[in-house]
């Protein structure tokens with residue numbers, strides 16, 4: 001189960017399928033302690049002349065503490081066979097249990113960060129920017145009620161994609 005690095009410009013994918021339908025895992029930490037969570041919101045593109053991936057993480061997520069504490073984190077993509085695992089990792093918090101051990105995923109430590117051997121694609125990201133969504137910023141105020149009944153506005157992380165690894 002090895003990975004090879006590829007040039008991001010060689011990739012062809014549909015971000016709406018890849019992020020919104022297939023989902024992703026956001027993972028951060030090191031071989032002593034790490035955490036991961038499922039994310040189906042995100043954007044991929046170009047910001048500040050860099051290739052970037054934008055992630056939206058609610059304040060209460062345990063994974064956010066690991067993203068905060070580390071310069072690098074990963075956003076990784078999985079084939080359909082791992083959907084149940086992603087569902088589990090998106091339902092249970094690493095604060096409450098060793099959730100990864102309940103799945104078929106095995107950690108893959110690389111470049112001072114962590115993803116999983118079962119990924120088909122791993123984006124290694126370097127934090128560039130973190131900001132919190134504020135209610136004042138919404139032009140369409142309906143979104144506040146629809147997405148934030150508990151007022152737990154996301155932290156937005158803009159990460160530079162420093163490496164893309166794909167399964168060999």
Ligand SMILES: Cc1cc2nc3c(=O)[nH]c(=O)nc-3n(C[C@H](O)[C@H](O)[C@H](O)COP(=O)(O)O)c2cc1C
Nearest residue numbers: 037038039040041057058062063090091092093094
């Ligand atoms: C399909 C799916 C997509 C999700 N997308 C996000 C997301 O984009 N941002 C977020 O903060 N939480 C999202 N979640 C919720 C977290 O994955 C979930 O709360 C998880 O248990 C957090 O784990 P943690 O506390 O160990 O970090 C999603 C959950 C699922 C099932």
